[in-house]
Amino acid sequence: MATPARRQSKSRKRKRRATQKLMLPAIHWDNQLQEYVLSHHVSLSGYYHGKQVIHKSLK
Structure with a gap:
C-alpha cells in the first residue's frame, strides 16, 4: 500500500x-x-425589483 513520503x-x-x-442560496x-x-x-407573484413584470390573467 502506498504511503506518503512526507x-x-x-x-x-x-x-x-x-x-x-456549503453554498447558501442568494435570497433577500x-x-x-x-x-x-x-x-x-x-x-x-410576478414582481422583479418592485415592479410587476408578469401579469397573471384572471379566469
Missing part, C-alpha cells in the same frame, strides 16, 4: 479543504411582498 503542512491541507464548503427580503425572494429572479 507529512503535508497545515496550510497545504487547509488550502485543499477551503473549496469544500422583499418589503413589498413580505417574503424572501431569490436574487436576480422573478418572484412567484
Whole structure:
C-alpha cells in the first residue's frame, strides 16, 4: 500500500479543504411582498425589483 513520503503542512491541507464548503442560496427580503425572494429572479407573484413584470390573467 502506498504511503506518503512526507507529512503535508497545515496550510497545504487547509488550502485543499477551503473549496469544500456549503453554498447558501442568494435570497433577500422583499418589503413589498413580505417574503424572501431569490436574487436576480422573478418572484412567484410576478414582481422583479418592485415592479410587476408578469401579469397573471384572471379566469
